[in-house]
Amino acid sequence: MTHQITSQTISHAIVPSLTQSIYDTVAVWYSDHIQQQHALGESVYPAHESVIPAMLTMLPPLTNLDVMDICCGTGVFTRALIAVGATRATGVDLAALLIEKAQSYISPVTTANRNLHSTLTYVVDDATWLLSQPSSSQDVITCCLGLTDVPNLVRVYQATYRVLRPGGVAISSIIHPAAPCSTAEGGLDYLPVAYHEETVYTTNNHKSVRGRVPTYHRPLSQYLSLARAAGLQLADLVETRAPEPLLRQQPLYGHVPYGLVLKFQKPGAARS
Numbered sequence: 001m002t003h004q005i006t007s008q009t010i011s012h013a014i015v016p017s018l019t020q021s022i023y024d025t026v027a028v029w030y031s032d033h034i035q036q037q038h039a040l041g042e043s044v045y046p047a048h049e050s051v052i053p054a055m056l057t058m059l060p061p062l063t064n065l066d067v068m069d070i071c072c073g074t075g076v077f078t079r080a081l082i083a084v085g086a087t088r089a090t091g092v093d094l095a096a097l098l099i100e101k102a103q104s105y106i107s108p109v110t111t112a113n114r115n116l117h118s119t120l121t122y123v124v125d126d127a128t129w130l131l132s133q134p135s136s137s138q139d140v141i142t143c144c145l146g147l148t149d150v151p152n153l154v155r156v157y158q159a160t161y162r163v164l165r166p167g168g169v170a171i172s173s174i175i176h177p178a179a180p181c182s183t184a185e186g187g188l189d190y191l192p193v194a195y196h197e198e199t200v201y202t203t204n205n206h207k208s209v210r211g212r213v214p215t216y217h218r219p220l221s222q223y224l225s226l227a228r229a230a231g232l233q234l235a236d237l238v239e240t241r242a243p244e245p246l247l248r249q250q251p252l253y254g255h256v257p258y259g260l261v262l263k264f265q266k267p268g269a270a271r272s
């Protein structure tokens with residue numbers, strides 16, 4: 001049995017809405033930042049450590065399902081999907097340079113997970129529209145730590161709804177909107193914006209992602225109401241803790257949530 005790995009990039013010319021991702025401008029720093037903190041797909045990046053276990057728990061059995069990971073970046077979660085048994089996984093990101101990086105990580109992960117029947121595809125596309133994806137073509141859509149990077153959340157939910165099959169599920173994670181921000185000096189500070197307002201901010205901590213790219217902040221209630229408006233039904237919600245090493249460094253994290261993991265379902269009967 002041969003291992004089939006495919007990759008595909010969609011020409012920007014046939015995706016008229018596509019704008020360059022801000023992540024392309026920080027791609028080298030960002031992929032080094034993530035890569036320094038994990039080896040061969042085993043992430044020890046604190047945000048990943050906090051949310052990935054909860055996201056994996058929410059997945060249905062993935063054999064023979066079509067699974068798509070939007071805002072996949074360097075593919076940390078896309079590879080995790082293959083590692084837990086996905087037969088077909090597609091990673092989608094707006095940043096062409098991060099998709100290239102994701103493709104370069106295919107080999108070590110395939111060796112590690114020994115999932116010899118899987119197909120892993122990467123596509124450059126905008127999660128706001130998903131124009132490369134036919135309607136009702138996916139059983140599961142995941143989004144790991146991506147929704148605070150998109151300015152138009154309702155459009156992402158609408159595109160997710162369109163691309164999901166009836167009964168399909170969408171599982172996403174973000175750093176919790178009420179979590180404090182790390183400072184350049186290694187401490188923690190209050191959220192720099194008013195919690196209840198929808199707004200955008202960048203911190204002055206250039207050692208963190210939030211100091212390099214804008215964060216689109218929304219209160220938790222908005223993640224739920226916008227999904228409902230797009231037709232998605234809430235199926236699960238978990239507020240995750242900070243991982244142990246971070247808790248030891250920053251005891252304040254013991255008093256607040258660190259990550260937010262949401263599962264929605266498109267109404268209808270899921271195919272088995």
Ligand SMILES: C[S@@+](CC[C@H](N)C(=O)[O-])C[C@H]1O[C@@H](n2cnc3c(N)ncnc32)[C@H](O)[C@@H]1O
Binds near residue numbers: 092
């Ligand atoms: C914080 S990174 C998370 C990457 C990855 N999911 C992970 O967990 O390592 C956010 C990602 O969202 C992508 N992104 C932002 N806006 C996007 C959009 N409109 N469509 C697709 N990807 C987008 C960025 O390029 C970036 O790779």
